Amino acid sequence: MRQHLESARRAGFDPLGIDLFGDWDTRNAGPCIKANSLDEIPGILRQNVRDDWCLAGGLERHLDRLFNGNIDGRFLGPAPEPLKLVTDIHRMAETVVSNGFRFPTLNFDSSCPPGRWIRKPLLAAGGHGIEWARQGLTRSRHQYFQTWIAGKTISAAFVTDTRGTRLIGTTLQLLGRELETENGPFAYAGSIGPLQLETERESPFLDFGRKIGQAISLRGVWGADFVCRGEEFVVVDINPRLTASCDIYERAQPGQPIAGLHVQACQDPADCPGTPATAADAPRDLALGIGKAIVFSPHNHPIKINIENHQYLAECYQRNQPAKVADIPMPGTIIPANGPVCTIYETISSPDFRLKSTKAEIDLPHDIKKMLNRLKQRASNICEQLGTKRPV
Secondary structure, eight states, rough: OHHHHHHHHHHTTTOEEEESSSSSHHEEEOOEESSSSSSHHHHHHHHHOOOOOOTTTGGGGGGHHHTTOOOOOOSSOOOOHHHHHHHHHHHOOOHHHHOOOBBBOOOOBOOOOOOEEEEOOOOOOOTOEEEOOTTBBBOOTEEEEOHHHHHEEEEEEEEEETTTEEEEEEEEEEEEHHTSSSSOSSEEEEEOOOOOOOOHHHHHHHHHHHHHHHHHHHOOEEEEEEEEEEEEEEEEEOOOHHHHHHHHHHSSSTTTTTHHHHHHHSSSSGOOOOSSSSSSOOOOOOOOOEEEEEEEEEEEEEEEEOOOHHOOOHHHOOSSSSEEEEEEEOOTTOOOTOEEEEEEEEEEEEEOOOOOOOSSSSOOHHHHHHHHHHHHHHHHHHHHTTTTOOOO
């Protein structure tokens, strides 16, 4: 939420956030109202929102809770039916495949079949709750099995209006296993980018965005996740909202707030004349490469953030400046076992973020590996600072 409030403010809006965490810098970017549960959000919306509003942070998977009452103002994003389509794993898979793209095999048997599979929750976002599955492992009615696809995970961000779809950019997605966190091997843990894709590698992403944006009637800024191996890519998720990688593009290309692109795309074209959004226009030469990582608690028990911890995390924060530490918890915040503590950022000037591939594999360039090592080291330093915490 914090990054989207900051983006909206940079775009010239006066935003109000509704958030489940209420972090210190999120409140500085706000104002921001902390909700104690998802069930409180519709009531907060009804009481406080009279203008345009939009979703972020995976809330599209809880439509029944969010749209269960009369909310003033205009929703900026896809209509409820497209939102329901991409949160229904069956319909999403059918739509992806019918438009000529690959999607992993799904299995809804009561127990895991032979082969390499993962078990996924139906409603979770950000990779939370996904785990390796072995033959015979059972599932609940809120879970399903999906075949394991090896490769690098790449996220793409798009913006779609009535005139077409534009590719904003792509990032390498970092998962828990790559940052060696204790929050699960498939949990979203950060991003590195924007990637510098050659035209032949960029074209499949743009083709996907155009076809799926039209097929589902998406609107505004949205994203998709792919597992890439050599020249092939497999679609694994579609996120019909502002995504976690949006701040990567803003930090790399200051002056183009993603929230502004989203609002413009959701408005009537007559109100925002401009170039049709039909072609990618990301720069081939980057001045800055950005890495972000979520720092997870090293403890398998809850801990409380004290004043010293808060000040340690907040010392690099400056409002209206690209902070190196963000999503800073308030003093007294209870961090759950292995839960997220904060977000860290690193920058590389004039990076080489070009992916190199053979027919069967993708090799990461030196600058991406260097960025990954920097993020690991800084996350380790923060974990050491929290290393003496007692259970609460």
